[in-house]
Amino acid sequence: MATDGRPAGPTRILLADDHAVVRRGLRLVLDAEPDLTVVAEADDGISAVEEAFRTECDLAVLDVSMPRMGGLQAARELVQRRPQMRILMLSMHRDEQFFLEALRVGAGGYVVKSAADRDLIAACRAVMRGETFLYSDAQHLLLRYAKPDDMRERQLSDRESEVLALIAEGHTTQEIAQILVISPRTVDRHRENLLAKLNLRNRVELARYAIRHRLIEP
Numbered sequence: 001m002a003t004d005g006r007p008a009g010p011t012r013i014l015l016a017d018d019h020a021v022v023r024r025g026l027r028l029v030l031d032a033e034p035d036l037t038v039v040a041e042a043d044d045g046i047s048a049v050e051e052a053f054r055t056e057c058d059l060a061v062l063d064v065s066m067p068r069m070g071g072l073q074a075a076r077e078l079v080q081r082r083p084q085m086r087i088l089m090l091s092m093h094r095d096e097q098f099f100l101e102a103l104r105v106g107a108g109g110y111v112v113k114s115a116a117d118r119d120l121i122a123a124c125r126a127v128m129r130g131e132t133f134l135y136s137d138a139q140h141l142l143l144r145y146a147k148p149d150d151m152r153e154r155q156l157s158d159r160e161s162e163v164l165a166l167i168a169e170g171h172t173t174q175e176i177a178q179i180l181v182i183s184p185r186t187v188d189r190h191r192e193n194l195l196a197k198l199n200l201r202n203r204v205e206l207a208r209y210a211i212r213h214r215l216i217e218p
Helices: 021-029 047-054 071-081 094-104 113-128 139-145 160-168 173-180 184-198 203-212
Strands: 013-016 035-043 061-062 086-091 110-112
Touching: 013 021, 013 047, 013 113, 013 139, 021 035, 021 061, 021 071, 021 113, 035 047, 035 113, 047 061, 047 071, 061 071, 061 173, 071 094, 086 094, 086 113, 094 110, 160 173, 160 184, 160 203, 173 184, 184 203
Parallel strands: 013 035, 013 061, 061 086, 086 110
Antiparallel strands: none
16 A cells, blocks of 8 residues: 555456446456456446455446346445445436436546547546546536535634635646645645535535635636
């Protein structure tokens, strides 16, 4: 295991999709990358959960629509029972319901199958860095979902507000570090402080908070 919590070797992937031809194609794409390797496959959600406990995996790539148990339910179980495993949802749907539910259950990203050849590799790497990957036209869904709620106002420092705004704009840790002329480790510390202070769980919830409180312009 690397010092930042990521695996020292290639990211070990559990790939779950009920169509064998789709799995074969996705596996070819993933296995072609030196830092990614598929170590287990499943054709439904129940098998995916079972494989996650049989095989050492770092990342589960789960199709939303599968028999016996769908990908969202499988993701929910894995988040609860294997919290160290990262989750990436895969779907043929550009659908608000599936997208938002994926975020609610704790998935780190959502890839649309029609763009998988372009997005899947980047999504896997982003999720393993602890970032959130959203498909290209998901921003308007975040804006619609970011309606006011009963979240209490918290006091943020100027630097925390800067980091929060840059996270919400989709910048990576390295990009934020370069923009603010600070170390990536300092960016990570600010992000963890923001999550704790705002009682949020991930970068997507930070983005919604920033939009609600107009730290960035939609």
